[in-house]
Amino acid sequence: GAGVSQSPSNKVTEKGKDVELRCDPISGHTALYWYRQSLGQGLEFLIYFQGNSAPDKSGLPSDRFSAERTGGSVSTLTIQRTQQEDSAVYLCASKGPGGNTIYFGEGSWLTVV
């Protein structure tokens, strides 16, 4: 596609449920990132995939968070046993090979009630 596509755009879930957020990066982009922005906060790095290398998971806040990138393209961020503090906008971004700029999707707004 022309841009980074994320789904769902909005998700309301009950505390304790699992959620999956999907990211479809720009075609041909080898790097894929997940960030989140909580209310009133900046962008928090979560995880970074670069080609076939092992992902950099250093930003994941707990073991309830995991992410996969299948076939070097689409990525899914999974949050297990959601907590209210997980409520945030989850932003996906991608970067082309040799590129210096990351391009963001519109975000998935997660509300845990």
Added chain:
Amino acid sequence: DQQVKQNSPSLSVQEGRISILNCDYTNSMFDYFLWYKKYPAEGPTFLISISSIKDKNEDGRFTVFLNKSAKHLSLHIVPSQPGDSAVYFCAASPSDSWGKFQFGAGTQVVVTP
């Protein structure tokens, strides 16, 4: 540990005047810097970048200045326009972990007519 800091959460400026946004960083390995603009309910969009081999980069109304010795960069918007009202994030990437961008908390700019 916040390695990229934007100490001014908000800035109000009159239309036609200059907006100056500041960003400080602590990691001396950062060598590539970007500025993003974010409107409510949208993903961040890329504005301008600068590498550590330069101290200034200009693109239209936007100029970014980098002071490596002070670990400080700034974004100048001249002249400011009402459509510039948004949250501005600075981001940095280290040479030893290229592509792992760290973001500041953002500065809300309001341009008044």
